[in-house]
Amino acid sequence: MAGELILIVEDNARSRKLARDVLQYKGYQTVETETGEEALQLARTLHPALILMDIQLPGIDGITALHHLRAAAETRDIPVMAVTASAMTHNRQEIMAAGFDGYQSKPINIKDFVQAVQQMLERHRGAGGQA
Numbered sequence: 001m002a003g004e005l006i007l008i009v010e011d012n013a014r015s016r017k018l019a020r021d022v023l024q025y026k027g028y029q030t031v032e033t034e035t036g037e038e039a040l041q042l043a044r045t046l047h048p049a050l051i052l053m054d055i056q057l058p059g060i061d062g063i064t065a066l067h068h069l070r071a072a073a074e075t076r077d078i079p080v081m082a083v084t085a086s087a088m089t090h091n092r093q094e095i096m097a098a099g100f101d102g103y104q105s106k107p108i109n110i111k112d113f114v115q116a117v118q119q120m121l122e123r124h125r126g127a128g129g130q131a
């Protein structure tokens with residue numbers, strides 16, 4: 001089911017554009033921000049169906065932003081997928097231990113990325129998450 005709103009949190013313009021282009025091509029709506037701080041605000045006001053979260057961001061990092069999202073009742077249930085460079089210090093295990101719902105490494109593999117997004121949205125709907 002396309003048309004769902006996905007929040008892209010990414011400070012790198014190229015990575016942001018790629019995610020936006022791929023998701024829009026697949027029929028999703030997107031909204032973007034370069035910071036975790038603004039992501040928290042957008043999550044509260046727009047309640048996206050999914051958040052794609054970069055880890056290394058200019059202000060608070062993606063893990064800190066995730067913790068804030070989980071701490072607030074109105075954003076707690078939104079699935080959050082980490083999208084981060086595999087060469088960075090945070091490996092997959094650390095990312096998942098932080099409480100993310102999924103993980104994709106950058107540069108993204110478009111096929112895997114789309115599949116992961118679709119699966120996460122389906123799983124969330126199956127779990128009775130908010131539309």
Ligand code: MN
Nearest residue numbers: 011054056057
């Ligand atoms: Mn970054």
